[in-house]
Amino acid sequence: MKFVDWYVKIGVVSALIGASMELFMIKTGFYDQVTVLEAEKRTWENSPEAQAIKEALNPWRNHDAQPRKNS
Template sequence: MEFFMIKTGFYDKVTVLELEKRAWESSPEAQAMKEALNPWRHHDAEERKTS
């Protein structure tokens, strides 16, 4: 199985996809989307400080 993955270039494709994913996650657009999807994140942090 390992030989098949190496021969077909599976690892190369996974490496490229992982690099693209990391680049997207660190982009300003991804950060804005993450904040938009979880508006309570800052609220929860502030609530923990006051407790």
């Protein structure tokens, strides 16, 4: 292959960029913040208020319960 060294260089540079991004996210506490936000989001989604809003905004909630008139 003619361009093997080019592909190797691109692979090495890409791996270094990815590793530096991961290191930056670890050092700045990004993953800790995201974990807290996801936990709060899941808590809210499972709350009775969120369930009530979800059901109120769903226009198809009674669609399956109604009998079909064409049959």
